[in-house]
Amino acid sequence: MVPRIAVLCGFEGDDGGRDYAPHAYCEAVAAGGGAPLLVPCLDDKDQVERILSACQGILVTGGPDVDPARYGMTPRPRLGQVSPQRDRLDEVAIAWAMERPQIPLLGICRGIQALNVFCGGTLIQDIPSEVSGALKHSQQAPRWYGTHTIAVEPGSLWAEVVGEDPLCVNSFHHQAVGDVAPGWVVSARSADGVVEAMEDRSGAFRVGVQCHPEHMIHREPRLLRLFQRFVAEATRVPA
Numbered sequence: 001m002v003p004r005i006a007v008l009c010g011f012e013g014d015d016g017g018r019d020y021a022p023h024a025y026c027e028a029v030a031a032g033g034g035a036p037l038l039v040p041c042l043d044d045k046d047q048v049e050r051i052l053s054a055c056q057g058i059l060v061t062g063g064p065d066v067d068p069a070r071y072g073m074t075p076r077p078r079l080g081q082v083s084p085q086r087d088r089l090d091e092v093a094i095a096w097a098m099e100r101p102q103i104p105l106l107g108i109c110r111g112i113q114a115l116n117v118f119c120g121g122t123l124i125q126d127i128p129s130e131v132s133g134a135l136k137h138s139q140q141a142p143r144w145y146g147t148h149t150i151a152v153e154p155g156s157l158w159a160e161v162v163g164e165d166p167l168c169v170n171s172f173h174h175q176a177v178g179d180v181a182p183g184w185v186v187s188a189r190s191a192d193g194v195v196e197a198m199e200d201r202s203g204a205f206r207v208g209v210q211c212h213p214e215h216m217i218h219r220e221p222r223l224l225r226l227f228q229r230f231v232a233e234a235t236r237v238p239a
Helices: 025-032 043-053 084-096 110-118 155-160 221-234
Strands: 004-008 010-012 018-020 035-039 056-062 106-108 148-151 168-169 184-188 195-200 206-209
Touching: 004 025, 004 084, 010 084, 010 195, 025 035, 025 221, 035 043, 043 084, 056 084, 056 110, 056 221, 084 106, 084 110, 106 110, 110 195, 110 206, 148 155, 148 195, 155 168, 155 184, 155 195, 155 206, 155 221, 184 206, 206 221
Parallel strands: 004 035, 004 056, 056 106, 106 206
Antiparallel strands: 010 018, 148 168, 148 184, 184 195, 195 206
16 A cells, blocks of 8 residues: 655645645655645644544655744744744644654654754754854755755664765755754754754654755655655555
8 A cells, every 4th residue: 555644734824824735745755655645734633633643654844934932932033934823733743743653754844943843952043143154055046956965974864765975955944953852863964063864863764854855856866765765664554
C-alpha cells in the first residue's frame, strides 16, 4: 500500500480565509513514493488528530514566522508575518507525532523552526540583524538553484541519507533555529553557524531541514533521497 503523508497547510486571511500548500511539497512526496494528503488549519484538535491518524508520515511545510510568544520571546523589529492558525496546526501535529515514534516526521524551512519551537527550543528572529557575519539566506535565484553550502555532521541520520560531503542548497528564510530543543541535535550547519538540519537524538526518523529540498529533487539526487527515505519509513507504519 502507498503510505499517506500528511502535508500541513498554511492559512491566509481571517475567518473565511483559505488553506493552501505549495505544489512542490506534494510533488516531492509523490516522487518519493508516497501519497500526499493535505491537512487544513482546523481549530478542533480532535479533528486534526483524526486526519493524522489516517496517515503514516507527517510533512511540516514552510510558511510565515512562528509567533515568538510560542518560545517565550517578544517580537523584534524585523519579525515578519505570523499566523496563529498555522502555529496551532503545527503544535497539534508535532505533539501528536512526538507521542508516536514510529511516525516519520519531516520539517522543511519553517517546518524545522516549528519542530524546534514546539519541542522546547527557540528561534533567531532575523538572521541579518542577529547573526554576525551572516551569509545571504534569502536568495535571489531560481528556487531549484543552490546558493550556499552546508557542512553535514558525520555519523548523523542526515549524513546517512544524503552523504557526508558538503551539500549546496537553496535558501529562502530570514529566521533560524536558536537554542536547540531538548532531545534534538544539529546535523548540518552553514559556514556562518546557522543550523541547516537537525534530528531527533533517539534515532527515530524525525528530521528538520532549513533549505527547500522539494524544489531541488530533479537536479540534486541527494535531496531526492531524503523524500525516498521519508516515505520508506512511512511504509513500515501500519495503515
